[in-house]
Amino acid sequence: MKAVLLGATSGMGRALSRLLAERGESLFLLGIPADDLSRSAKDLEARGAREVGWLECDLLQPKGFAGALERADQALGGFDLVVVSAGLFGSQERLEADPEFCQKLLAANFANTVAFCEEARKRMLPRGGGTLCVWSSVAGERGRKPVILYGAAKAGLTRYLEGLDHKFRSEGLVTITVKPGFVRTSMTEGLKPPPFAGEPDGVARQVLRALDRGTPVVYAPPIWGLVMLVIRNLPRFVMRRIGF
Numbered sequence: 001m002k003a004v005l006l007g008a009t010s011g012m013g014r015a016l017s018r019l020l021a022e023r024g025e026s027l028f029l030l031g032i033p034a035d036d037l038s039r040s041a042k043d044l045e046a047r048g049a050r051e052v053g054w055l056e057c058d059l060l061q062p063k064g065f066a067g068a069l070e071r072a073d074q075a076l077g078g079f080d081l082v083v084v085s086a087g088l089f090g091s092q093e094r095l096e097a098d099p100e101f102c103q104k105l106l107a108a109n110f111a112n113t114v115a116f117c118e119e120a121r122k123r124m125l126p127r128g129g130g131t132l133c134v135w136s137s138v139a140g141e142r143g144r145k146p147v148i149l150y151g152a153a154k155a156g157l158t159r160y161l162e163g164l165d166h167k168f169r170s171e172g173l174v175t176i177t178v179k180p181g182f183v184r185t186s187m188t189e190g191l192k193p194p195p196f197a198g199e200p201d202g203v204a205r206q207v208l209r210a211l212d213r214g215t216p217v218v219y220a221p222p223i224w225g226l227v228m229l230v231i232r233n234l235p236r237f238v239m240r241r242i243g244f
Contacts, residue, residue: 001025002076004069006057006116007086009036011185012135012178015204016083021049028072028079030057031086051076059086059108062115069119080130081211082120084113085178087135089187095149102149109153114160121164121173129172131211134161138179138219141228142239165216174214178207181224196223 001020008017008029020027021044029037029044029052037054044052053075057068072079088105095102117132124130139147140154158177165175182188183198203220210218219225231244 001081002028002079003081003083004028004030004072004076004079004120005083005085006030006059007084007135009040011085011187012180012183012200012203012207013083013085014040015200016085016207017044018047019204019208021045021047021052024048024050026050026076027052028076029054030068030072032056032058059112059116060104062112065116065119069123073123078127080124082117082124082130082132084116084132084134087113089150092146092148092150105150106153109150110156113157117160117164121168125168125171125173129168129174131174131176131214132161132164133176133178133207133211135178135180136161138181138224138228141179142231142234144239144244146243162216174216176207176210176214176216176218178203178210178218178220179224179228180220181227183220196221196227 003020003025005013005017005027007013009031017027017040027044027049029040031037034056037056041052041054053072055068055071057064088108090101090105095105113134117134120132136158137154139151140158144151161175161177180203181196181198182194183200183203184193185200198221206218206220219228
């Protein structure tokens with residue numbers, strides 16, 4: 001397997017990249033900053049990756065996506081897996097108070113992630129496809145008071161990925177949507193963990209199984225699949241009353 005990973009220097013993306021390295025896969029890391037990429041590349045080489053390359057690529061700078069994927073393509077001699085775990089998080093209170101950061105989060109978590117996926121899709125389909133694995137969130141399952149803006153971006157991303165899978169799976173492009181609940185990472189540092197909080201390594205093992213099987217949707221930890229089944233079916237007046 002030859003994989004390009006955007007966001008593999010921390011959290012769940014780093015945990016998944018380590019599992020791929022231990023299987024001896026060839027990896028190319030995209031993200032920021034350069035120091036983190038360099039350190040992660042050395043770590044993955046030590047863990048058994050066949051080869052590891054890296055290049056700075058900022059999710060907030062979509063003009064760089066095509067060039068970054070082209071460099072990854074050249075370095076790996078083609079790729080058949082693209083993982084996007086990069087993104088931004090902000091509380092509803094912060095996003096309401098800081099319009100500039102809100103705009104960045106909405107762009108990073110929806111428009112720019114879609115733009116990156118489109119660049120990847122254009123390269124993978126003509127040579128028979130591959131797998132596109134992208135982190136969305138359970139926050140996009142319903143309109144929820146604590147995560148209105150963050151959840152809206154993830155809801156849009158989830159629908160895009162679902163449509164992509166419907167349209168192109170028959171042509172060889174498998175799209176996997178990862179929907180984590182609360183996971184203890186640097187992104188959630190300082191927040192009170194709710195029941196069913198997960199760990200990055202556990203999520204990574206789930207995602208690796210999904211990559212092997214072509215599972216289209218991954219709730220992580222798995223209990224969030226049942227929780228969201230209930231939430232999706234709650235009447236609107238009940239959603240309005242509860243604080244979830």
